[in-house]
Amino acid sequence: MSKPEQFNVSRRDFLKTAGVGSLASAVTAVGEAEVAAQSGGARAVGPGEVPITLTVNGKRVDLRIEPRVTLLDAVRNRADLTGNKRVCDRGACGACTMIVDGRTVYSCSTLAIEVQGKQIRTVDGLASGDRLHPVQQAFCDKDALMCGFCTPGFVMATVALLEKHPNPTPEQARRGLDGNICRCGTFVRVMEAALEAGKAVARG
Ligand code: FES
Ligand code: FES
Numbered sequence: 001m002s003k004p005e006q007f008n009v010s011r012r013d014f015l016k017t018a019g020v021g022s023l024a025s026a027v028t029a030v031g032e033a034e035v036a037a038q039s040g041g042a043r044a045v046g047p048g049e050v051p052i053t054l055t056v057n058g059k060r061v062d063l064r065i066e067p068r069v070t071l072l073d074a075v076r077n078r079a080d081l082t083g084n085k086r087v088c089d090r091g092a093c094g095a096c097t098m099i100v101d102g103r104t105v106y107s108c109s110t111l112a113i114e115v116q117g118k119q120i121r122t123v124d125g126l127a128s129g130d131r132l133h134p135v136q137q138a139f140c141d142k143d144a145l146m147c148g149f150c151t152p153g154f155v156m157a158t159v160a161l162l163e164k165h166p167n168p169t170p171e172q173a174r175r176g177l178d179g180n181i182c183r184c185g186t187f188v189r190v191m192e193a194a195l196e197a198g199k200a201v202a203r204g
Helices: 011-019 023-040 069-077 135-141 151-164 170-175 189-201
Strands: 049-056 059-065 097-100 102-107 119-120
Touching: 023 189, 049 069, 059 069, 059 097, 069 097, 135 151, 135 189, 151 170, 151 189, 170 189
Parallel strands: 049 119
Antiparallel strands: 049 059, 097 102, 097 119
């Protein structure tokens, strides 16, 4: 696979635009970045669509998107992988949690263009055919959901937790999942599911 081209859109530029309330204004920021790049020699792109290549659940995904597009929007709206949900859309709830190079990220607050060349995992890629991933199975067995909007994010956070701490202690589970919120209040059962999944993974 050819190495995708890397672009220069800094987190500072992204957060600066998000801070004024509209991702749409990222177009302006990228325009400013272009001006800065002309003097600094860095490669800048946008505000129009550019080709990018993502690796999602082990598969290559070629897209044309504006640099302001988030990883969540790119995966849900362009790659048609709709497992991970948009809830707060501002990095506060964790429903959009994906795993990028082994670490959880809020995909609503991550630019797609920034994660080219990295291994992106979404909840869509966990099951093997009809066989659920042990974490998904544990959430079903423990009835760890009500409306379900938070569930994909909790599942991905639990997968990352177990990769770091197979068979975690309750404290490790609490810390591993503390970036996710359930508005329906199923925390007790989510915690039970995470610990149960850990035992299942430890049993092999
Ligand atoms: S939708 Fe991304 S953190 Fe809430
Ligand atoms: S089950 Fe409804 S937000 Fe968690």
